[in-house]
Amino acid sequence: DVKVTQSSRYLVKRTGEKVFLECVQDMDHENMFWYRQDPGLGLRLIYFSYDVKMKEKGDIPEGYSVSREKKERFSLILESASTNQTSMYLCASSWGFGYTEAFFGQGTRLTVV
């Protein structure tokens, strides 16, 4: 089975802290994604990566950055956490061209106080 693992299920951070959310997949997927999920807004794409060291902005990249140094790992970075970044964060991965399905992690509930 494909496994996408997010390092934490719950995180509480203080305003202004630098926050790292980690995601690891074990299926050699080319593509990895970070989504943010908020009630009434669905899932919104923050960033995605289609190869090591390659990244593209999604729909709401402001306040976030990403890192993909190894194929299996995709990190989301909140440079200076703010309360409006309190949310559920979902990581996903998929194979490249010709494949369709994305596989999701369990999600990280981040609270910024």
Add this chain to the structure above:
Amino acid sequence: AQTVTQSQPEMSVQEAETVTLSCTYDTSESDYYLFWYKQPPSRQMILVIRQEAYKQQNATENRFSVNFQKAAKSFSLKISDSQLGDAAMYFCAYRSRGGSNYKLTFGKGTLLTVNP
């Protein structure tokens, strides 16, 4: 840019009955994929069913089936013989087929309650 609209924030169904969740989308592309994902309270997002736009036949997976109307840009999910385990948030999603754009665009979701 593509958009996905789910007009029903919440739905409920009696156990063993049938329920249909609605989804419409807007795109200028002719070739794409559509998906229904399920997110139970455990939060793990699971693929329920997928449809390729170039296929006219509606996809079916056991109790789950879709009604894909390409001209109307409509993609509804029918759940037959509803079970308590079907209770979840359901998301409709769109993905382009061509190029390197692999991202999924999601609707806002429909919360399905199954009543015993």
